Amino acid sequence: MTTTVSEPAGTAPAGAGSAVLEVAGLDAGYGPIQVLHGVDLSVSAGELVCLLGPNGAGKTTTLLACSGMVRVASGDIRLDGRSLLRLSPHAIARRKLAHVPEDRSLFPSLTVDEHLRLCARPGGMDVLELFPELRKRRTKRAGVLSGGEQQMLALGRALATGPRVLLVDEMSMGLAPVVVERLFSALQEIAVSAGLAVLMVEQHVHLALRYAQRGYVLAGGRVRTHGTAAELRERWPEIESSYLGR
Ligand SMILES: Nc1ncnc2c1ncn2[C@@H]1O[C@H](COP(=O)(O)OP(=O)(O)OP(=O)(O)O)[C@@H](O)[C@H]1O
Ligand SMILES: [Mg+2]
Numbered sequence: 001m002t003t004t005v006s007e008p009a010g011t012a013p014a015g016a017g018s019a020v021l022e023v024a025g026l027d028a029g030y031g032p033i034q035v036l037h038g039v040d041l042s043v044s045a046g047e048l049v050c051l052l053g054p055n056g057a058g059k060t061t062t063l064l065a066c067s068g069m070v071r072v073a074s075g076d077i078r079l080d081g082r083s084l085l086r087l088s089p090h091a092i093a094r095r096k097l098a099h100v101p102e103d104r105s106l107f108p109s110l111t112v113d114e115h116l117r118l119c120a121r122p123g124g125m126d127v128l129e130l131f132p133e134l135r136k137r138r139t140k141r142a143g144v145l146s147g148g149e150q151q152m153l154a155l156g157r158a159l160a161t162g163p164r165v166l167l168v169d170e171m172s173m174g175l176a177p178v179v180v181e182r183l184f185s186a187l188q189e190i191a192v193s194a195g196l197a198v199l200m201v202e203q204h205v206h207l208a209l210r211y212a213q214r215g216y217v218l219a220g221g222r223v224r225t226h227g228t229a230a231e232l233r234e235r236w237p238e239i240e241s242s243y244l245g246r
Helices: 059-066 089-094 112-119 132-137 147-159 177-194 205-211 229-243
Strands: 019-030 033-044 048-052 071-079 097-100 165-169 197-201 214-219 222-228
Touching: 019 059, 019 197, 033 048, 033 059, 033 071, 033 197, 033 222, 048 059, 048 177, 048 205, 059 071, 059 097, 059 165, 059 197, 089 097, 097 147, 112 147, 132 147, 147 165, 147 177, 165 177, 177 197, 177 205, 205 229, 214 229, 222 229
Parallel strands: 048 197, 048 214, 097 165, 165 197
Antiparallel strands: 019 033, 019 071, 214 222
């Protein structure tokens, strides 16, 4: 249950339910540079799954490949069983995959309301219900919000589209621990209540493994190990010395 390296491509280890997002035998990279080597992973509805690993492991590249922004050389990425390969990023977004990138990609001169109006889709979530902190900031420009409020807006903007799959890269970057806990707990609740499949890249391993159900450890572009959050927490010292060179 812990090692995927030797498993054949196409046997993405699944969570409790049936997988919404499946990455199978994924080779991907930039131009001639191959970064990902046979990555297998899956995320089910209602699951929060974390992707862990050292700098340069290929975590961001994995998320970018899922949203169609990195060239896939071989393998497959499926949403509800249908391949996303050869679809444009826009077409993938229409298949209800939302991506919150590391830089949050907000428009500093647009207000909170303007961001939400631009992204709202039928069936999308009520962002001000999810993040009441944003109510009193509705007329403020994104550029003057605190880091935590900006991250809530970035998450909210993705959730307003009504996704089936949410990819989140380094949500906690630059935020105070209390704010990070608030965001993790909100995401966990949203995943469960909306049946959303969430794949998040996170540097705060111990925090991530408190909120996620499962995790994958990526190093050198390969999934080195995976398991439930409890298993990974217990094995973390061994994982660090075996795969993360610490
Ligand atoms: N646009 C690019 N062109 C060429 N190589 C790239 C590009 N972006 C990333 N890489 C390389 O791909 C590898 C994986 O990078 P990636 O950003 O996916 O890692 P990461 O696990 O997200 O790391 P970090 O924790 O630092 O964010 C690294 O060796 C990186 O230098
Ligand atoms: Mg990254």
